[in-house]
Amino acid sequence: MHQILVVEDESVIRGALRRLLERSGYTVEEAASVAEAGSYNLADFDLIISDLRLPGAPGTDLIRKGGKVPVLIMTSYASLRSAVDSMRMGAVDYIAKPFDHNDMLNAVKRIISDHPQQKEQDQPAAADEPGGTSELVGNCAAMRKLMQHIEKFAPTESTVLVLGETGTGKELVARSIHRLSPRAGKPLVSVNCAAIPETLIESELFGYEKGAFTGANTNRTGLIEAADGGTLFLDEIGELPMEAQARLLRFIQEGEIRRIGAVDSRQVNVRLICATHRDLHTLAAEGLFRQDLYYRINVLRLFLPPLRERGKDILYLAETLLERQIEKLKRKPIALSPRAIQAITTYQWPGNVRELEHALERAVILTDGDEIDNEALGIDLELVNINRIRGERFNPAAAKKRHASHNITSDPQEDLSLEDYFQRFVIEHQDSMSETELAQKLGISRKCLWERRQRFDIPRKKSASRVKKAAS
Structure with missing residues (x-):
């Protein structure tokens, strides 16, 4: 049975989280601070769930103290930079409070399954080890x-x-x-x-x-x-x-x-x-x-596991590929912004490592400053976050196949992802609306509409007036 340590100074949240995890078959211990957590042998746990802000030392101190034990950070401060910084320090993931019970249980299940031997492992296995696996980067x-x-x-x-x-x-x-x-x-x-x-x-x-x-x-x-x-x-x-x-x-x-x-x-x-x-x-x-x-x-x-199932490998791999692109393109050092890191770690990457590599290459070329933003990566953070909350994963190939069938319904009861809704709306209304009208209805800019057309492979159809004008 997997053992989890919950570190949270609010007793109500700590108790609720304990009951939730115990109902799912986990053994749970509690602590109200990092100091109190130190009374346990942290190496005995399969996962540590800690609040970011705690009395005394911050929850991120448990990343170092826990050694190989994965740490899931909770935060109610909506502080994107703090959450991203915790991942840079080694946290396996973060979750915002108040959290959905299913989101928490799914995160716990995924993290524990990704780190079954974490207590026995050494430093990240990357890829500068001598031998033939030098191009393979990963620690999951x-x-x-x-x-x-x-x-x-x-x-x-x-x-x-x-x-x-x-x-x-x-x-x-x-x-x-x-x-x-x-x-x-x-x-x-x-x-x-x-x-x-x-x-x-x-x-x-x-x-x-x-x-x-x-x-x-x-x-x-x-x-x-x-x-x-x-x-x-x-x-x-x-x-x-x-x-x-x-x-x-x-x-x-x-x-x-x-x-x-x-x-x-x-x-x-x-x-x-x-x-x-x-x-x-x-x-x-x-x-x-x-x-x-x-x-x-x-x-x-x-x-080979898909990129979306490789946990914090994604960020480590992204930084490795970014260094390669900077060297290849002979650019000055560029860092990933907090929003870019959030986009990289939450986007599902249907094209896996190849898509990530191409996104970073494009971003290095487009970025003039010292930081890469999520827009340079071509990732709409709002879409990604909404689908992450819903627990949905966009499948471009499946969506394209559905739209190609021309049997598109608009049943409001359908459980559509935001990407599906965008594609259906554009396909259904592009013959009767201009690009400006489509963008206004969707609440986005024309540039954003064009970028999403490219991403989802929805060609822009010529209007009747443009076709008539071209013919004349």
Whole structure:
């Protein structure tokens, strides 16, 4: 049973929080100050929940005193800078009082699940450690487990399947495995199966002989053969056509390939790493992916957590990526403002690390001062905060699919997120309203309306008058 220490000087709030947590199965101890909390062995707790303002020392002192134990800071002062400063000092998250019971329980559950071994861990595992995981940045339990598995899997010859959402860094994992393997001095050939046209995928992978088809004027070495002795990384293997899957299966089974138009096969010694954001097990059950191939590549499996589930890793990763962008663009040092930090740590990042990296690159280019604001990141803080309170997560792909269906209803009983409402309103009224009218109705500027159109991929439709004028 998980143990939680609640540090709060108001006895009413402290007692209510204790009852709430105990009803959910947690063991709870109380303290009214940091000094009183010192009477406990803090290392025995799985989580410390502390008010920011306490008599005597502030609640943030528990971050240092608690060592590896995660600290959730509560504040009723609506002080954004104080809450953000507490996260910079090492607090895992903050929550505003008065808090919603479900918000508190969800935060506690998430933090404890993200830090199951926190008491046994040392300093943040980042990424300047020698070896092949140097590009992977993270200290959450999922990332530590990932790095441990990479070190175990790399020396073997077994096929690895890397699973994770788009933008989580699957190619970085493949590079890490290759660099830690005995094949490190040999080539690593990366192939994005989704980026090669279906008609060319087999010739790209397996190569061809002169005269095999129209336009084959010379012999061509395929990408598999080019990786001989090294590692072949097949990204988005779920997009591979069925015919190419059959040939790939033979290569895995026999260790040989045959170029298109060739009679003889060639032996190839390649370590295979595959990656996908799709559910291959379901695709195989539905006949959309070969089951025998799935079983062949699903030997050693690694899972990359989405950025939204990595806790305070997000802020650490953002600062690391910001330093890289400043160095890359040869800019003077720029810091993240409190509002930018709040946006980074509360936004859901559907594009994961890749989206964060691009947002920071854009922000460094656009920022002229010493601090990056949330607007430079392209994050609407008001939308983010409303959805965080509601416990909602915006899914751009799902929203785009819904709008493309043209079956858009305006039932006021629907439980819509603010992003959904924005998109529906714009799509329903853009034919009858000008951009100025749309912006006024939504209570935003035209610039903000344009930015949200870009973010949600809602093209601006030409009005009838503009079309008529253009035609004349």
